[in-house]
Amino acid sequence: MRVLGVDPGLTRCGVGVVEGVAGRPLRMVGVGVVRTPADADVADRLVLIERGIEQWLDEHRPEYVAVERVFSQHNVRTVMGTAQASAVAMLCAARRGLPVALHTPSEVKAAVTGSGRADKAQVGAMVTRLLRLDAPPRPADAADALALAICHIWRAPATNRLQELAAAHRRTPTPVRIPKGTR
Protein backbone atom coordinates (compact mmCIF):
# COMPACT_ATOMS: atom_id res chain seq x y z
CA MET A 1 0.00 0.00 0.00
CA ARG A 2 1.09 3.55 -0.75
CA VAL A 3 0.32 6.19 1.87
CA LEU A 4 0.66 9.98 1.87
CA GLY A 5 1.28 11.28 5.39
CA VAL A 6 0.47 14.93 6.09
CA ASP A 7 1.73 16.84 9.13
CA PRO A 8 -0.57 19.87 8.77
CA GLY A 9 0.52 23.45 9.36
CA LEU A 10 -0.07 26.84 7.76
CA THR A 11 3.61 27.82 7.58
CA ARG A 12 5.05 24.37 6.93
CA CYS A 13 2.90 21.41 5.94
CA GLY A 14 5.02 18.23 5.98
CA VAL A 15 4.26 15.65 3.28
CA GLY A 16 5.76 12.20 2.86
CA VAL A 17 4.87 9.16 0.77
CA VAL A 18 5.75 5.65 1.96
CA GLU A 19 5.09 2.34 0.26
CA GLY A 20 4.97 -1.11 1.85
CA VAL A 21 3.05 -3.53 4.01
CA ALA A 22 3.25 -4.34 7.71
CA GLY A 23 6.05 -6.80 8.46
CA ARG A 24 8.13 -6.01 5.36
CA PRO A 25 10.81 -3.34 4.77
CA LEU A 26 9.25 -0.01 3.82
CA ARG A 27 10.25 2.31 0.99
CA MET A 28 10.20 6.11 0.93
CA VAL A 29 8.66 7.37 -2.32
CA GLY A 30 8.99 11.09 -1.64
CA VAL A 31 9.20 13.68 1.11
CA GLY A 32 8.82 17.45 1.22
CA VAL A 33 7.19 20.49 2.73
CA VAL A 34 4.42 22.74 1.41
CA ARG A 35 5.26 26.26 2.63
CA THR A 36 3.15 29.41 2.68
CA PRO A 37 4.28 32.97 3.51
CA ALA A 38 3.44 33.98 7.09
CA ASP A 39 2.44 37.50 5.99
CA ALA A 40 -0.19 36.34 3.48
CA ASP A 41 -3.95 36.21 4.20
CA VAL A 42 -5.09 32.93 5.75
CA ALA A 43 -7.48 32.36 2.83
CA ASP A 44 -4.64 32.71 0.29
CA ARG A 45 -2.42 30.44 2.37
CA LEU A 46 -5.12 27.75 2.30
CA VAL A 47 -5.25 28.02 -1.50
CA LEU A 48 -1.47 27.48 -1.64
CA ILE A 49 -1.75 24.44 0.64
CA GLU A 50 -4.51 23.01 -1.55
CA ARG A 51 -2.31 23.47 -4.64
CA GLY A 52 0.65 21.82 -2.91
CA ILE A 53 -1.32 18.80 -1.67
CA GLU A 54 -2.95 18.38 -5.08
CA GLN A 55 0.51 18.25 -6.69
CA TRP A 56 1.61 15.54 -4.27
CA LEU A 57 -1.55 13.53 -4.92
CA ASP A 58 -1.17 13.92 -8.70
CA GLU A 59 2.48 13.00 -8.71
CA HIS A 60 2.54 10.09 -6.25
CA ARG A 61 -1.00 8.65 -6.51
CA PRO A 62 -1.27 7.36 -2.92
CA GLU A 63 -4.08 4.92 -2.04
CA TYR A 64 -4.49 6.27 1.50
CA VAL A 65 -3.95 9.61 3.18
CA ALA A 66 -2.99 9.81 6.87
CA VAL A 67 -3.33 13.20 8.57
CA GLU A 68 -2.25 14.13 12.08
CA ARG A 69 -5.28 14.50 14.34
CA VAL A 70 -5.29 18.03 15.74
CA PHE A 71 -5.73 18.64 19.45
CA SER A 72 -6.02 22.01 21.09
CA GLN A 73 -3.85 21.55 24.16
CA HIS A 74 -1.21 23.78 22.59
CA ASN A 75 -1.15 27.43 21.61
CA VAL A 76 -4.64 28.51 20.52
CA ARG A 77 -3.50 30.52 17.50
CA THR A 78 -1.30 27.71 16.17
CA VAL A 79 -4.04 25.13 16.65
CA MET A 80 -6.49 27.12 14.52
CA GLY A 81 -3.99 27.25 11.65
CA THR A 82 -3.23 23.55 12.04
CA ALA A 83 -6.94 22.67 12.04
CA GLN A 84 -7.46 24.76 8.90
CA ALA A 85 -4.49 23.22 7.07
CA SER A 86 -5.62 19.71 8.07
CA ALA A 87 -9.11 20.49 6.75
CA VAL A 88 -7.62 21.31 3.33
CA ALA A 89 -5.57 18.08 3.30
CA MET A 90 -8.63 15.99 4.26
CA LEU A 91 -10.75 17.77 1.65
CA CYS A 92 -8.25 17.15 -1.16
CA ALA A 93 -8.08 13.43 -0.32
CA ALA A 94 -11.79 12.83 0.24
CA ARG A 95 -12.69 14.72 -2.94
CA ARG A 96 -10.73 12.04 -4.87
CA GLY A 97 -12.42 9.25 -2.95
CA LEU A 98 -9.23 8.38 -1.05
CA PRO A 99 -9.73 6.99 2.47
CA VAL A 100 -8.53 9.50 5.08
CA ALA A 101 -7.22 8.30 8.44
CA LEU A 102 -6.40 10.48 11.43
CA HIS A 103 -3.69 9.44 13.87
CA THR A 104 -2.80 11.28 17.06
CA PRO A 105 0.80 12.43 17.62
CA SER A 106 1.22 9.87 20.42
CA GLU A 107 -0.09 7.02 18.23
CA VAL A 108 2.49 7.98 15.61
CA LYS A 109 5.34 8.23 18.11
CA ALA A 110 4.35 4.91 19.71
CA ALA A 111 4.16 3.25 16.28
CA VAL A 112 7.66 4.24 15.14
CA THR A 113 9.61 4.46 18.44
CA GLY A 114 7.65 2.25 20.85
CA SER A 115 6.93 5.24 23.11
CA GLY A 116 4.06 7.71 22.82
CA ARG A 117 6.22 10.34 24.51
CA ALA A 118 9.28 10.12 22.24
CA ASP A 119 10.87 13.43 21.18
CA LYS A 120 11.38 14.82 17.67
CA ALA A 121 14.98 13.54 17.45
CA GLN A 122 13.94 9.99 18.34
CA VAL A 123 11.15 10.03 15.74
CA GLY A 124 13.59 11.38 13.13
CA ALA A 125 16.15 8.69 13.98
CA MET A 126 13.62 5.87 13.67
CA VAL A 127 12.19 7.22 10.40
CA THR A 128 15.75 7.34 9.03
CA ARG A 129 16.40 3.76 10.12
CA LEU A 130 13.06 2.29 9.01
CA LEU A 131 13.25 3.87 5.56
CA ARG A 132 17.02 3.28 5.28
CA LEU A 133 17.80 6.94 4.61
CA ASP A 134 21.23 8.54 4.80
CA ALA A 135 20.10 11.26 7.21
CA PRO A 136 16.95 12.33 9.06
CA PRO A 137 14.63 14.28 6.72
CA ARG A 138 14.59 18.04 7.43
CA PRO A 139 12.63 19.96 8.60
CA ALA A 140 11.05 17.91 11.40
CA ASP A 141 7.61 18.36 9.75
CA ALA A 142 8.82 16.29 6.79
CA ALA A 143 10.05 13.50 9.10
CA ASP A 144 6.73 13.63 10.99
CA ALA A 145 4.80 13.22 7.74
CA LEU A 146 6.81 10.06 6.93
CA ALA A 147 6.23 8.79 10.49
CA LEU A 148 2.47 9.29 9.97
CA ALA A 149 2.57 7.26 6.75
CA ILE A 150 4.57 4.47 8.46
CA CYS A 151 2.14 4.50 11.41
CA HIS A 152 -0.75 4.13 9.01
CA ILE A 153 0.81 1.17 7.18
CA TRP A 154 1.48 -0.62 10.44
CA ARG A 155 -1.90 0.11 11.99
CA ALA A 156 -3.71 -0.53 8.71
CA PRO A 157 -4.67 -4.20 9.19
CA ALA A 158 -6.64 -3.36 12.38
CA THR A 159 -7.96 0.00 11.15
CA ASN A 160 -9.06 -1.32 7.78
CA ARG A 161 -10.86 -4.26 9.39
CA LEU A 162 -12.79 -1.81 11.59
CA GLN A 163 -13.63 0.39 8.61
CA GLU A 164 -14.82 -2.67 6.67
CA LEU A 165 -17.01 -3.75 9.60
CA ALA A 166 -18.46 -0.24 9.88
CA ALA A 167 -19.13 -0.14 6.13
CA ALA A 168 -20.77 -3.59 6.24
CA HIS A 169 -22.90 -2.46 9.18
CA ARG A 170 -24.05 0.59 7.20
CA ARG A 171 -24.92 -1.65 4.25
CA THR A 172 -27.08 -4.02 6.38
CA PRO A 173 -30.67 -3.06 5.55
CA THR A 174 -32.72 -1.99 8.56
CA PRO A 175 -35.53 -4.56 9.02
CA VAL A 176 -38.84 -3.01 8.06
CA ARG A 177 -41.67 -3.87 10.40
CA ILE A 178 -44.91 -4.34 8.56
CA PRO A 179 -47.88 -3.82 10.93
CA LYS A 180 -50.30 -6.74 11.12
CA GLY A 181 -53.36 -6.44 8.94
CA THR A 182 -51.82 -4.20 6.27
CA ARG A 183 -51.09 -7.14 4.01
Add this chain to the structure above:
Amino acid sequence: MRVLGVDPGLTRCGVGVVEGVAGRPLRMVGVGVVRTPADADVADRLVLIERGIEQWLDEHRPEYVAVERVFSQHNVRTVMGTAQASAVAMLCAARRGLPVALHTPSEVKAAVTGSGRADKAQVGAMVTRLLRLDAPPRPADAADALALAICHIWRAPATNRLQELAAAHRRTPTPVRIPKGTR
Protein backbone atom coordinates in the same frame (compact mmCIF):
# COMPACT_ATOMS: atom_id res chain seq x y z
CA MET B 1 -21.92 45.45 -3.11
CA ARG B 2 -23.06 41.85 -2.80
CA VAL B 3 -21.72 39.85 0.15
CA LEU B 4 -21.96 36.18 1.07
CA GLY B 5 -21.86 35.73 4.85
CA VAL B 6 -20.82 32.32 6.18
CA ASP B 7 -21.42 31.17 9.76
CA PRO B 8 -19.17 28.11 9.66
CA GLY B 9 -20.04 24.77 11.25
CA LEU B 10 -19.68 21.09 10.39
CA THR B 11 -23.30 20.19 11.14
CA ARG B 12 -24.92 23.43 10.03
CA CYS B 13 -23.08 26.03 7.98
CA GLY B 14 -25.23 29.18 7.72
CA VAL B 15 -25.07 31.06 4.41
CA GLY B 16 -26.71 34.35 3.50
CA VAL B 17 -26.32 36.82 0.66
CA VAL B 18 -27.05 40.53 1.18
CA GLU B 19 -26.80 43.34 -1.32
CA GLY B 20 -26.45 47.05 -0.61
CA VAL B 21 -24.21 49.85 0.54
CA ALA B 22 -23.71 51.48 3.93
CA GLY B 23 -26.37 54.11 4.61
CA ARG B 24 -29.00 52.68 2.24
CA PRO B 25 -31.67 50.00 2.81
CA LEU B 26 -30.24 46.50 2.35
CA ARG B 27 -31.72 43.64 0.38
CA MET B 28 -31.58 39.92 1.17
CA VAL B 29 -30.68 37.93 -1.95
CA GLY B 30 -30.78 34.47 -0.40
CA VAL B 31 -30.39 32.57 2.86
CA GLY B 32 -29.91 28.93 3.75
CA VAL B 33 -27.94 26.28 5.57
CA VAL B 34 -25.43 23.74 4.28
CA ARG B 35 -25.92 20.62 6.40
CA THR B 36 -23.77 17.50 6.74
CA PRO B 37 -24.64 14.25 8.56
CA ALA B 38 -23.09 14.08 12.05
CA ASP B 39 -22.25 10.37 11.62
CA ALA B 40 -20.19 10.87 8.44
CA ASP B 41 -16.37 11.08 8.36
CA VAL B 42 -15.02 14.61 8.88
CA ALA B 43 -13.26 14.44 5.49
CA ASP B 44 -16.53 13.58 3.70
CA ARG B 45 -18.35 16.33 5.61
CA LEU B 46 -15.78 18.86 4.39
CA VAL B 47 -16.40 17.73 0.81
CA LEU B 48 -20.15 18.31 1.30
CA ILE B 49 -19.49 21.77 2.72
CA GLU B 50 -17.24 22.60 -0.23
CA ARG B 51 -19.98 21.50 -2.64
CA GLY B 52 -22.58 23.57 -0.79
CA ILE B 53 -20.47 26.74 -0.67
CA GLU B 54 -19.57 26.35 -4.35
CA GLN B 55 -23.27 26.18 -5.23
CA TRP B 56 -23.94 29.40 -3.32
CA LEU B 57 -21.02 31.14 -5.03
CA ASP B 58 -22.12 29.90 -8.47
CA GLU B 59 -25.73 30.88 -7.97
CA HIS B 60 -25.38 34.26 -6.26
CA ARG B 61 -21.99 35.53 -7.53
CA PRO B 62 -21.06 37.60 -4.46
CA GLU B 63 -18.18 40.12 -4.73
CA TYR B 64 -17.07 39.60 -1.12
CA VAL B 65 -17.18 36.73 1.34
CA ALA B 66 -17.40 37.40 5.09
CA VAL B 67 -16.66 34.49 7.42
CA GLU B 68 -17.01 34.40 11.19
CA ARG B 69 -13.61 34.48 12.85
CA VAL B 70 -13.23 31.36 14.98
CA PHE B 71 -12.08 31.59 18.57
CA SER B 72 -11.37 28.69 20.86
CA GLN B 73 -12.94 29.88 24.08
CA HIS B 74 -15.77 27.42 23.63
CA ASN B 75 -15.93 23.63 23.53
CA VAL B 76 -12.70 22.25 22.04
CA ARG B 77 -14.35 19.63 19.83
CA THR B 78 -16.82 22.12 18.37
CA VAL B 79 -14.09 24.69 17.71
CA MET B 80 -12.07 22.21 15.65
CA GLY B 81 -15.07 21.50 13.43
CA THR B 82 -15.82 25.20 13.10
CA ALA B 83 -12.20 25.97 12.19
CA GLN B 84 -12.26 23.22 9.56
CA ALA B 85 -15.56 24.36 8.05
CA SER B 86 -14.35 27.98 7.98
CA ALA B 87 -11.15 26.85 6.21
CA VAL B 88 -13.26 25.32 3.43
CA ALA B 89 -15.36 28.49 3.07
CA MET B 90 -12.22 30.68 2.91
CA LEU B 91 -10.60 28.30 0.42
CA CYS B 92 -13.63 28.32 -1.92
CA ALA B 93 -13.72 32.13 -1.93
CA ALA B 94 -9.97 32.78 -2.26
CA ARG B 95 -9.68 30.17 -5.03
CA ARG B 96 -12.03 32.38 -7.09
CA GLY B 97 -10.06 35.50 -6.23
CA LEU B 98 -12.86 36.86 -4.00
CA PRO B 99 -11.71 38.99 -1.04
CA VAL B 100 -12.32 37.18 2.25
CA ALA B 101 -12.98 39.14 5.44
CA LEU B 102 -13.16 37.71 8.93
CA HIS B 103 -15.35 39.34 11.56
CA THR B 104 -15.58 38.29 15.20
CA PRO B 105 -18.97 37.38 16.70
CA SER B 106 -18.91 40.52 18.86
CA GLU B 107 -18.11 42.75 15.87
CA VAL B 108 -21.13 41.27 14.09
CA LYS B 109 -23.43 41.68 17.09
CA ALA B 110 -22.24 45.23 17.67
CA ALA B 111 -22.76 46.07 14.00
CA VAL B 112 -26.37 44.91 13.81
CA THR B 113 -27.64 45.49 17.38
CA GLY B 114 -25.32 48.15 18.80
CA SER B 115 -24.09 45.75 21.50
CA GLY B 116 -21.27 43.20 21.22
CA ARG B 117 -23.02 41.09 23.84
CA ALA B 118 -26.46 40.85 22.22
CA ASP B 119 -28.15 37.42 22.29
CA LYS B 120 -29.30 35.27 19.34
CA ALA B 121 -32.90 36.55 19.54
CA GLN B 122 -31.78 40.19 19.38
CA VAL B 123 -29.54 39.50 16.36
CA GLY B 124 -32.40 37.63 14.66
CA ALA B 125 -34.81 40.50 15.36
CA MET B 126 -32.46 43.13 13.93
CA VAL B 127 -31.67 41.04 10.84
CA THR B 128 -35.42 40.70 10.26
CA ARG B 129 -35.93 44.45 10.61
CA LEU B 130 -32.89 45.54 8.56
CA LEU B 131 -33.73 43.22 5.67
CA ARG B 132 -37.50 43.82 6.00
CA LEU B 133 -38.31 40.10 6.34
CA ASP B 134 -41.59 38.65 7.57
CA ALA B 135 -39.95 36.53 10.27
CA PRO B 136 -36.45 35.86 11.65
CA PRO B 137 -34.59 33.37 9.42
CA ARG B 138 -34.32 29.87 10.94
CA PRO B 139 -32.13 28.24 12.12
CA ALA B 140 -30.09 30.85 14.00
CA ASP B 141 -27.03 29.96 11.85
CA ALA B 142 -28.84 31.32 8.80
CA ALA B 143 -29.67 34.60 10.61
CA ASP B 144 -26.04 34.82 11.80
CA ALA B 145 -24.79 34.45 8.22
CA LEU B 146 -27.00 37.37 7.13
CA ALA B 147 -25.76 39.42 10.12
CA LEU B 148 -22.17 38.73 8.99
CA ALA B 149 -22.94 39.98 5.49
CA ILE B 150 -24.63 43.12 6.89
CA CYS B 151 -21.69 43.72 9.23
CA HIS B 152 -19.31 43.46 6.28
CA ILE B 153 -21.27 45.96 4.17
CA TRP B 154 -21.36 48.46 7.03
CA ARG B 155 -17.71 48.00 8.00
CA ALA B 156 -16.58 47.84 4.39
CA PRO B 157 -15.62 51.49 3.80
CA ALA B 158 -13.02 51.34 6.61
CA THR B 159 -11.91 47.77 5.96
CA ASN B 160 -11.57 48.21 2.22
CA ARG B 161 -9.53 51.39 2.66
CA LEU B 162 -7.13 49.48 4.95
CA GLN B 163 -6.89 46.61 2.45
CA GLU B 164 -6.20 49.07 -0.36
CA LEU B 165 -3.44 50.74 1.68
CA ALA B 166 -1.90 47.37 2.49
CA ALA B 167 -2.05 46.34 -1.18
CA ALA B 168 -0.48 49.66 -2.26
CA HIS B 169 2.26 49.17 0.34
CA ARG B 170 2.99 45.71 -1.03
CA ARG B 171 3.14 47.11 -4.58
CA THR B 172 5.70 49.82 -3.62
CA PRO B 173 8.98 48.53 -5.06
CA THR B 174 11.75 48.06 -2.52
CA PRO B 175 14.55 50.48 -3.42
CA VAL B 176 17.50 48.56 -4.82
CA ARG B 177 20.86 49.81 -3.54
CA ILE B 178 23.53 49.60 -6.19
CA PRO B 179 27.00 49.49 -4.57
CA LYS B 180 29.36 52.23 -5.74
CA GLY B 181 31.78 51.25 -8.47
CA THR B 182 29.64 48.51 -10.01
CA ARG B 183 28.31 50.86 -12.72
